[in-house]
Amino acid sequence: AQRVTQPEKLLSVFKGAPVELKCNYSYSGSPELFWYVQYSRQRLQLLLRHISRESIKGFTADLNKGETSFHLKKPFAQEEDSAMYYCARYLISSGSARQLTFGSGTQLTVLP
Amino acid sequence: GAVVSQHPSRVICKSGTSVKIECRSLDFQATTMFWYRQFPKQSLMLMATSNEGSKATYEQGVEKDKFLINHASLTLSTLTVTSAHPEDSSFYICSASPPQGAFYNEQFFGPGTRLTVL
Numbered sequence: 425a426q427r428v429t430q431p432e433k434l435l436s437v438f439k440g441a442p443v444e445l446k447c448n449y450s451y452s453g454s455p456e457l458f459w460y461v462q463y464s465r466q467r468l469q470l471l472l473r474h475i476s477r478e479s480i481k482g483f484t485a486d487l488n489k490g491e492t493s494f495h496l497k498k499p500f501a502q503e504e505d506s507a508m509y510y511c512a513r514y515l516i517s518s519g520s521a522r523q524l525t526f527g528s529g530t531q532l533t534v535l536p
Numbered sequence: 537g538a539v540v541s542q543h544p545s546r547v548i549c550k551s552g553t554s555v556k557i558e559c560r561s562l563d564f565q566a567t568t569m570f571w572y573r574q575f576p577k578q579s580l581m582l583m584a585t586s587n588e589g590s591k592a593t594y595e596q597g598v599e600k601d602k603f604l605i606n607h608a609s610l611t612l613s614t615l616t617v618t619s620a621h622p623e624d625s626s627f628y629i630c631s632a633s634p635p636q637g638a639f640y641n642e643q644f645f646g647p648g649t650r651l652t653v654l
Contacts, residue, residue: 433577468580468629468645510579522633523570524643528579 426452428511430527437501438535445496445530447485447511456514457494458524459485463507471496471509481505501534508532538564540632542646549620550654557615557649559586559630565610566632570643571603574627586613586630620653627651 427450437443449455459471472480474487474494485496494511511527539562549555559569567588572580584605585593592605602624604616613632617624627650631643 467647468631470642473642522643523582523585524631525582526579 426450426455426513426515426525428457428513428525428527430509430511430530432530433528434531434533436533436535439503440500443498443501443505443532443534445509445511445532447494447496447527449492449494449511449513451492455487457485457487458512459483459494459496460510460512460526461507462510468510501532503534503536506532506534538562538632538634538642538644540630540644540646542628542630542649544649545647546650546652548652548654551621552619554616554618555620555651557617557628557630557651559613559615559632559646561611561632561634561644564632564634566613567610567635569607569613569630569632571605571613571615572629572631574629574648576627580629583615588613617651620651622653625651625653 429448431446457474460468461471462468472478483496483498485494487494508529508531510529512524515523515525541560543558547555569586571583573583574580582595583598586605586607588607588610594600607613627648629648631645633643
């Protein structure tokens with residue numbers, strides 16, 4: 425199965441502290457991985473994708489094929505970063521539809 | 537970006553009735569839309585892939601006679617929960633991907649529909 429695992433359900437850090445949200449995936453060729461964020465009472469939205477190698481809102485994520493990980497990091501957390509974060513990957517299938525499978529999510533709380 | 541809407545945002549119904557949820561792509565056409573279910577404090581579980589002009593593809597364990605999907609046009613997919621029971625109470629979310637352009641293949645999510653079955 426092409427799984428995505430987020431080991432931490434809850435994560436709390438103080439404002440200004442570094443934060444790392446963990447994500448591991450089951451090995452399967454060359455995965456396409458994403459981080460989605462869901463702020464309180466808002467819809468799920470894309471935060472970043474590994475192929476873009478971009479930094480959004482100060483967050484970065486590096487694909488580590490050796491460790492099959494795609495951890496999300498930010499050097500200085502802000503209170504507005506408090507949200508639910510989901511790691512996701514495209515399922516490899518023969519069809520044209522690009523189905524996503526999600527990790528169980530990590531609720532990040534940034535304390536003042 | 538691209539916008540996906542859902543209607544209604546929340547619905548309460550009696551056990552045994554059917555409920556229809558609409559998912560619309562507002563500024564792009566989507567040949568494929570996806571329906572997810574999310575239980576409280578849990579992840580999104582893919583229920584089915586909705587294909588315009590053809591039958592939906594259901595994930596294992598999802599009853600296709602219970603959750604009817606119709607993708608009647610390139611901007612509208614509907615999910616009908618038939619003979620709803622309290623265990624069907626959940627948050628239903630749809631998503632769609634623009635088939636081309638700057639956001640090609642990126643999934644955009646609707647705001648979700650909260651279904652409560654009494």
